[in-house]
Amino acid sequence: MGVVDQAFIQAQEHRPAKSFFTYAEGIPLIDLSSTDGLVSEIGNACKNWGFFQVVNHGVPLEKRQKLVDSSIKFFGLPLEEKRKIRRNEKQVLGYHDTEHTKNVRDWKEVFDFTAKEPYVLPASYEPHDEELVELNNVWPQDPPELKEASEEYVKEMEKLAFKLLELIALSLGLPANRFHSFFREQTTRVKLHHYPQCPAPELALGLGSHKDSGGLTILFQDEAGGLQVKSKSDGEWVAVKPIPDTYIVNVGEVIQVWSNEAYESVEHRVMVNSEKERYSIPYFFNPAHYTMVEPLEELTNEQNPPKYKAYNWGKFTTNRRLSNFMKRDVEDIQISQFKIY
Numbered sequence: 657m658g659v660v661d662q663a664f665i666q667a668q669e670h671r672p673a674k675s676f677f678t679y680a681e682g683i684p685l686i687d688l689s690s691t692d693g694l695v696s697e698i699g700n701a702c703k704n705w706g707f708f709q710v711v712n713h714g715v716p717l718e719k720r721q722k723l724v725d726s727s728i729k730f731f732g733l734p735l736e737e738k739r740k741i742r743r744n745e746k747q748v749l750g751y752h753d754t755e756h757t758k759n760v761r762d763w764k765e766v767f768d769f770t771a772k773e774p775y776v777l778p779a780s781y782e783p784h785d786e787e788l789v790e791l792n793n794v795w796p797q798d799p800p801e802l803k804e805a806s807e808e809y810v811k812e813m814e815k816l817a818f819k820l821l822e823l824i825a826l827s828l829g830l831p832a833n834r835f836h837s838f839f840r841e842q843t844t845r846v847k848l849h850h851y852p853q854c855p856a857p858e859l860a861l862g863l864g865s866h867k868d869s870g871g872l873t874i875l876f877q878d879e880a881g882g883l884q885v886k887s888k889s890d891g892e893w894v895a896v897k898p899i900p901d902t903y904i905v906n907v908g909e910v911i912q913v914w915s916n917e918a919y920e921s922v923e924h925r926v927m928v929n930s931e932k933e934r935y936s937i938p939y940f941f942n943p944a945h946y947t948m949v950e951p952l953e954e955l956t957n958e959q960n961p962p963k964y965k966a967y968n969w970g971k972f973t974t975n976r977r978l979s980n981f982m983k984r985d986v987e988d989i990q991i992s993q994f995k996i997y
């Protein structure tokens with residue numbers, strides 16, 4: 657064993673280059689308060705990048721700060737304290753410090769909660785098992801304000817999520833509310849992330865390269881930075897510059913499939929830093945568990961036939977969650993398994 661445990665070591669081709677602090681131009685910054693051309697700006701950003709940042713997003717800064725502050729307090733507790741609300745295979749909400757992405761351990765600790773209680777999911781990913789589970793959030797005793805901060809935060813975030821969803825629908829030439837019914841019941845989740853300083857940032861990643869599998873992700877990252885996105889134009893990793901009071905938005909694989917690949921979900925990862933720790937909070941806006949995800953009829957035709965077979969969102973996410981939780985011998989489930997060639 658070297659400075660960091662073997663479980664964290666990325667294969668050579670996944671190790672981060674040293675270009676951490678060079679922020680490339682490109683990731684669009686969109687002002688949500690503008691009335692002119694907003695829909696086409698969103699459409700272009702989704703098409704060309706799959707990622708964009710938004711300002712004037714409507715989420716009050718103090719609500720976010722309250723959650724960030726309570727998250728810092730929580731992660732500052734001794735490990736035994738945090739492990740009292742430890743997540744497990746069945747209870748997927750709570751604290752977790754051994755998350756894996758593609759079978760390599762991530763240099764981070766997390767606290768997961770659902771935006772809508774109860775969180776309803778299939779009991780297993782086996783296709784014929786119809787049993788469901790209903791989960792509720794588990795809050796730590798300390799800090800006591802974490803629960804309230806989280807509950808207030810998700811109320812604000814939901815407004816932003818629906819606004820973005822409408823803009824995306826319009827940009828695809830659909831009615832603004834085209835996606836709403838999928839989100840009437842949701843499996844929306846939030847993750848508080850803490851990426852501690854890492855003695856070997858050239859060998860490990862805070863979060864390995866992946867695509868988000870759900871609907872939309874709306875991410876807060878603090879000023880430490882570290883998020884990188886794989887550019888669609890040249891395949892290079894581009895760092896997303898932290899800009900105060902903005903959110904980073906990316907389309908997940910569910911939108912990729914609904915849009916029949918008009919919008920693609922893009923790979924991203926998090927680099928760690930030997931000097932600075934980092935906090936981030938992704939909000940994963942996800943449809944109801946029973947949603948059958950498939951290309952929308954309006955967006956397909958004879959020239960552009962559906963590129964995917966329908967799949968069940970709940971089964972998909974339940975399967976994927978298991979790989980995040982532990983190292984498995986099998987590869988993670990991928991939407992490419994539903995691709996029609």
Ligand SMILES: O=C(O)CCC(=O)C(=O)O
Pocket residue numbers: 847849863868875877883924926936937938
């Ligand atoms: O921490 C971040 O900046 C990114 C988080 C992320 O990509 C994820 O949790 O899916």
Ligand SMILES: [Fe+2]
Pocket residue numbers: 866867868873924
């Ligand atoms: Fe992600």
